[in-house]
Amino acid sequence: NAGVTQTPKFQVLKTGQSMTLQCAQDMNHEYMSWYRQDPGMGLRLIHYSVGAGITDQGEVPNGYNVSRSTTEDFPLRLLSAAPSQTSVYFCASRMAANTGELFFGEGSRLTVL
Amino acid sequence: KNEVEQSPQNLTAQEGEFITINCSYSVGISALHWLQQHPGGGIVSLFMLSSGKKKHGRLIATINIQEKHSSLHITASHPRDSAVYICAVEGGGGADGLTFGKGTHLIIQP
Numbered sequence: 727n728a729g730v731t732q733t734p735k736f737q738v739l740k741t742g743q744s745m746t747l748q749c750a751q752d753m754n755h756e757y758m759s760w761y762r763q764d765p766g767m768g769l770r771l772i773h774y775s776v777g778a779g780i781t782d783q784g785e786v787p788n789g790y791n792v793s794r795s796t797t798e799d800f801p802l803r804l805l806s807a808a809p810s811q812t813s814v815y816f817c818a819s820r821m822a823a824n825t826g827e828l829f830f831g832e833g834s835r836l837t838v839l
Numbered sequence: 840k841n842e843v844e845q846s847p848q849n850l851t852a853q854e855g856e857f858i859t860i861n862c863s864y865s866v867g868i869s870a871l872h873w874l875q876q877h878p879g880g881g882i883v884s885l886f887m888l889s890s891g892k893k894k895h896g897r898l899i900a901t902i903n904i905q906e907k908h909s910s911l912h913i914t915a916s917h918p919r920d921s922a923v924y925i926c927a928v929e930g931g932g933g934a935d936g937l938t939f940g941k942g943t944h945l946i947i948q949p
Contacts, residue, residue, distance in 0.1 A: 759935060768843070768939035769925070784935065816882060824929055824936055828872060830882035 728752050732817045732831030739807040739838045747802040747834050749817030755829070756822045758800040762786065762813040763833075769816065775800055776823050807838040841866045845926050845940040853948055858913040860943045862926030865907065873900050873911050874925040876942070882925070885911070916947045 733748045751758065759774035771784030775794040789811060791803040800819075804811060817831040842865040852858055862871070873885040886893050886900040888909075893900050897916075902909040913920055926940040 757935075761939075766941065768941045769927075770939075771935055771937070774935045782935075818882075824869065827884040827887045828874070828882075828927075829884065830874075832881040 730817055730819055730829050730831040732815075732834055734834060735832060736835050737837070739804075739836065741808060741838060743807050745804050745807065745836075747804075747815055747817070747836075749800045749802065749831060750798050751800075751819040751829070752798065753819065753821075753829065754797060755819040756797070757825075758794065758817065758819045759784070760790070760792065760800070760802045761816045761818065763816060764813050772802065772815075804836075807836075809838045812836060812838045841868065841928055841930070841938040843926060843928055843938050843940040845924075845943050847943060848941070849944045849946075851946045851948065852916060854917060856916050856947075858916050858920070858945065858947075860911045860924050860926075860945070862909045862911070862928075862940055863907060864928045864938075866930070867904070867907070868928040868930040870929040871902055871909050872927040872929070872937075873909075874927060876923040876925060878922070885924075913945075918947045918949050921946050 730751045756777045760772040761769040770786050772790050773792040775781045778797050781792050815834045818828050820826045820828050844863045846861045870889045872887050874882050876882045897914045899912040923942040923944050925942045929936050
């Protein structure tokens with residue numbers, strides 16, 4: 727099992743550019759989520775999904791868009807990158823909301839110039 | 840929203856020492872997670888517990904629901920244990936019910 731696969735690992739963008747962070751899991755997990763990790767702060771939830779076709783906003787959703795067309799994939803889109811979006815992003819999945827351990831991807835380090 | 844406090848924020852110890860990392864939270868929860876993040880690496884789940892104590896190798900996690908407190912212990916610490924340890928609680932708020940602590944940065948010196 728590959729677990730949670732996140733790409734790319736590193737990305738540099740210019741302000742105003744758009745990009746998509748990919749996240750895929752092969753564990754048939756219903757729940758998937760995106761977090762950002764910034765120095766001195768805990769992981770903060772951007773968006774999450776409790777199943778295919780269902781997404782919801784987290785704590786810091788502005789500037790990000792998600793979709794969940796399949797159980798396996800949960801891409802995160804940056805619509806118009808800003809320097810404030812420079813961060814490390816983690817995708818996570820678990821069996822269902824509030825159920826089971828969390829599985830994380832390796833992280834994606836994004837720098838917006 | 841649940842407030843999660845970890846202590847200490849930073850800890851440096853010698854190889855072989857017994858390590859304790861603490862996590863306190865403000866509102867009752869249904870479960871608590873301990874996570875490990877190596878420098879530049881991904882995040883790995885160590886434990887998920889809702890009561891009592893769990894052990895995996897040299898790692899032990901305990902939780903006291905009444906006191907709203909959990910501890911992560913590492914016995915016979917080793918340099919490869921150097922990592923950030925993150926506590927996360929379920930319940931008491933947060934969009935998806937999870938609230939994360941800021942982490943404890945542990946360095947084990949040989």
